[in-house]
Amino acid sequence: MDEEIKGKGVSRRDFLKGLGGGAIGTAVVSTGLLDTGKAEAYPTEATGTRRGKSVINLKVNGRGYRLEVEHRATLAELLRDQLGFTGTKIGCNRGECGACTVILNGRNIYSCSQLAVWMDGKEILTIEGLxxxxxxxxxxxxxxxxxxxxxxxxxxxxxxxxxxxxxxxxxxxxxxxxxxxxxxxxxxxxxxxxxxxxxxxxxxx
Ligand code: FES
Ligand code: FES
The missing domain is CATH 1.10.150.120 ([2Fe-2S]-binding domain)
Structure with a gap:
């Protein structure tokens, strides 16, 4: 279950959707992307999806990745904790300061305000990619x-x-x-x- 934002009674996902928009996408296995090797069986109905996690394909700084991400994880967390792109900073972690700004399909966005699962099929540019x-x-x-x-x-x-x-x-x-x-x-x-x-x-x- 998504963690609740203290005192507000809304889930983290609802909060982020309000900031970032967009629907949670189902993971699609596309060609031309690197398989980073989480080749275990997914024991649920939907291919590439299991409780609380999904597999996504995305490009970061021109390189393709196939990753399993937690539904509650943000893009900032994916970039820093899973991929090691720590040049993306986290300041407020709530869409106010801009420290976490990256470029998504040509537009600057707050990566703390986007869920990682929304990045399926997207292309991200971080400071390291410049x-x-x-x-x-x-x-x-x-x-x-x-x-x-x-x-x-x-x-x-x-x-x-x-x-x-x-x-x-x-x-x-x-x-x-x-x-x-x-x-x-x-x-x-x-x-x-x-x-x-x-x-x-x-x-x-
Ligand atoms: S960390 Fe402040 S807007 Fe993202
Ligand atoms: S916050 Fe110190 S240089 Fe901007």
Missing amino acids: VKGEKLDPVQEAFIEHDGPQCGFCTSGQIMSGKALLLRQPNPTEAQVRRALSGNLCRCGNYNREVAAVLAAAKAR
Whole structure:
């Protein structure tokens, strides 16, 4: 049974659906994805599904994975705990701070507010996926040059929101950058440098 949010009487799944939308998908075995090897029999009626868990296929940073995930697990937990992509941070864990921002099918989202089972067939980009070999992404370079990171806790989320903006708008105005980063809180108050970094990255491109 889903854990209940204290004092509210709603399940974690209901809470996340309210934030992230979408239905829980049935796991589908697709071709072209890596099998990471949980090849045991699933003792229930639905193929790939058993009580409290489902098997999903997804791509993270261009690589395919086939994984068994708990129905209550979030995408942030999947990325950090199952796949080891710890560059995605968890701050509030309730869709308020933006530290957990990743890119889902080209759009920035809060990974703490999406269930892992909703990711079946989806493509995720995390901060680790921005690096090409030894070369940092222009947004990462610009954050370094403009002192974007202070304590650094919000930085990967800020960079992913900036990157998502540049994917859909290569030459944004300052107002557009500020709006794009408005869902990412910085407790160090370093907003002007984070905005300057995204603008510089746009120019560099
Ligand atoms: S950790 Fe996801 S929004 Fe704060
Ligand atoms: S750099 Fe410290 S929270 Fe943003």
